[in-house]
Amino acid sequence: MGQANQPAIVLVRPQLGENIGKAARAMLNFGLTELRLVTPRDGWPNPDAGPAAAGADIVLERARVFATTAEAVADCAHVYATTVRKRGVTKPVVRPDEAAQAIHEEPGKSAILFGPERSGLETEDVALARSVLTVPINPEFGSLNLAQAVILCAYEWSKQTGLVQPTADEANLPPAPQEQLDALIAHLESMLEPKGYFLPDARADSTRRTLRTVLTKPGWNHLEIRTLRGVLSSLQRPPRG
Amino acid sequence: MGQANQPAIVLVRPQLGENIGKAARAMLNFGLTELRLVTPRDGWPNPDAGPAAAGADIVLERARVFATTAEAVADCAHVYATTVRKRGVTKPVVRPDEAAQAIHEEPGKSAILFGPERSGLETEDVALARSVLTVPINPEFGSLNLAQAVILCAYEWSKQTGLVQPTADEANLPPAPQEQLDALIAHLESMLEPKGYFLPDARADSTRRTLRTVLTKPGWNHLEIRTLRGVLSSLQRPPRG
Numbered sequence: 001m002g003q004a005n006q007p008a009i010v011l012v013r014p015q016l017g018e019n020i021g022k023a024a025r026a027m028l029n030f031g032l033t034e035l036r037l038v039t040p041r042d043g044w045p046n047p048d049a050g051p052a053a054a055g056a057d058i059v060l061e062r063a064r065v066f067a068t069t070a071e072a073v074a075d076c077a078h079v080y081a082t083t084v085r086k087r088g089v090t091k092p093v094v095r096p097d098e099a100a101q102a103i104h105e106e107p108g109k110s111a112i113l114f115g116p117e118r119s120g121l122e123t124e125d126v127a128l129a130r131s132v133l134t135v136p137i138n139p140e141f142g143s144l145n146l147a148q149a150v151i152l153c154a155y156e157w158s159k160q161t162g163l164v165q166p167t168a169d170e171a172n173l174p175p176a177p178q179e180q181l182d183a184l185i186a187h188l189e190s191m192l193e194p195k196g197y198f199l200p201d202a203r204a205d206s207t208r209r210t211l212r213t214v215l216t217k218p219g220w221n222h223l224e225i226r227t228l229r230g231v232l233s234s235l236q237r238p239p240r241g
Numbered sequence: 242m243g244q245a246n247q248p249a250i251v252l253v254r255p256q257l258g259e260n261i262g263k264a265a266r267a268m269l270n271f272g273l274t275e276l277r278l279v280t281p282r283d284g285w286p287n288p289d290a291g292p293a294a295a296g297a298d299i300v301l302e303r304a305r306v307f308a309t310t311a312e313a314v315a316d317c318a319h320v321y322a323t324t325v326r327k328r329g330v331t332k333p334v335v336r337p338d339e340a341a342q343a344i345h346e347e348p349g350k351s352a353i354l355f356g357p358e359r360s361g362l363e364t365e366d367v368a369l370a371r372s373v374l375t376v377p378i379n380p381e382f383g384s385l386n387l388a389q390a391v392i393l394c395a396y397e398w399s400k401q402t403g404l405v406q407p408t409a410d411e412a413n414l415p416p417a418p419q420e421q422l423d424a425l426i427a428h429l430e431s432m433l434e435p436k437g438y439f440l441p442d443a444r445a446d447s448t449r450r451t452l453r454t455v456l457t458k459p460g461w462n463h464l465e466i467r468t469l470r471g472v473l474s475s476l477q478r479p480p481r482g
Contacts, residue, residue: 025384026389028379028382028384029378029379029382029383029384029385029389030378030379031379054384055382055384056382056384097400135396136399136400137270137271137399138269138270138271138272138399141269141270141296141297142270143266143269143270143295143296143297144270147389148267148270148388148389148392151389151392151393152392152393152396155376155393155396158377158378158379159338159377173331188472191476192472192475192476194480194481195475195476195478195479195480195481196475196478196481197471197472197475199481210468211468211472214459214461214465214468214469217459217460217461217465218455218458218459219458220455220458221331223331224331224454224455224458227451227452227455228455230438231429231433231438231452234433234436234437234438235432235433235436235476237436237437238436239435239436240435240436240437240440
């Protein structure tokens with residue numbers, strides 16, 4: 001974790017320590033560790049942040065505090081300002097996935113600015129950014145809180161790291177060899193035959209094909225085939241007293 | 242809003258009303274309105290849900306309560322179980338973006354299951370699903386809360402709403418509603434029971450789960466389920482002449 005191209009998450013004048021903690025937690029879930037705070041309302045450190053971070057203490061401990069937004073992004077080549085609405089700003093507007101891609105591809109440090117909980121970023125903060133980052137949201141109900149906005153950006157960044165993959169899927173065994181499937185089908189057919197399932201003869205081929213199609217579709221693995229063979233054997237047994 | 246192909250968000254045994262409200266808020270941000278609750282711990286309605294929903298009241302008002310997870314997904318053709326870890330389940334594992342794409346492309350109702358805040362889904366709940374949905378997360382710090390897991394799924398679904406393709410592939414029937422699969426499984430179990438298949442009792446639950454997993458995997462459509470019901474009925478008949 002802590003890749004070189006990770007963006008700094010910049011909380012501008014955040015109000016509640018709890019929300020700073022939640023943002024830290026959201027970040028670390030997706031491997032972001034660089035938190036910057038611009039004049040947090042209640043000072044820093046804030047005792048409410050730790051419990052809300054739910055273990056993401058490393059992010060809080062490394063957080064850096066700045067007096068102005070300009071200072072917080074002074075070392076950054078790419079600054080994104082998150083806003084809900086466009087506010088008539090004449091800047092390119094990107095989605096979180098587009099920003100994530102650009103952050104990965106472009107050399108130079110990136111920062112994503114998030115405004116105070118109630119009011120969002122001021123025009124002066126947005127003016128520092130080259131792009132506006134907007135989450136496409138229900139036009140009839142836009143109500144993302146700070147940590148949610150952070151987590152969507154962090155999630156999109158993480159998707160493109162390639163480092164955080166859905167942990168290897170050993171459970172996903174390949175389908176069993178065809179001969180095992182054939183043996184299963186033959187077993188079932190041998191049980192159905194004496195019950196007249198394949199009568200009348202004229203339709204037997206079609207009935208067999210249908211049955212094979214249904215049983216081929218799953219792509220059962222060898223363990224699953226073995227389970228089903230056990231089911232059939234069990235059905236062939238006499239009832240247990 | 243309220244598109245036909247929106248997945249139902251199913252909260253299984255949620256603990257805090259506040260978290261139900263937050264999940265509703267997360268949903269509506271991205272246009273999801275169909276909330277289902279399986280035996281919420283503190284009953285329903287819950288006075289803590291409304292304030293946390295921050296205006297997403299329509300989602301709470303329309304929420305439906307079910308006694309079991311099986312009932313909550315009885316009408317669903319595609320059930321996704323969200324889990325953090327794989328728990329050795331032999332089911333396909335998908336990411337939120339992959340699930341979102343499948344939900345948009347496949348005909349038939351989808352549901353996404355989310356477990357209780359502390360413990361996550363039980364094995365029995367996961368057994369109902371054909372796929373496991375896992376958010377790729379920092380392996381050293383995985384700490385997504387309920388509303389965050391919901392919002393990532395809702396966000397990914399929303400991203401693809403503009404891209405819906407009307408793939409009218411009639412040959413490709415959707416999986417039968419879950420209740421038809423349940424009836425098939427019940428039918429088979431009723432035949433296996435007297436044969437002692439589920440003995441010893443100590444292993445019965447595990448054996449039932451294995452059987453369910455094997456039979457859930459295929460995603461059989463209603464015609465295929467009907468064929469298999471016919472197979473079982475045929476096996477129950479006495480031999481012919």
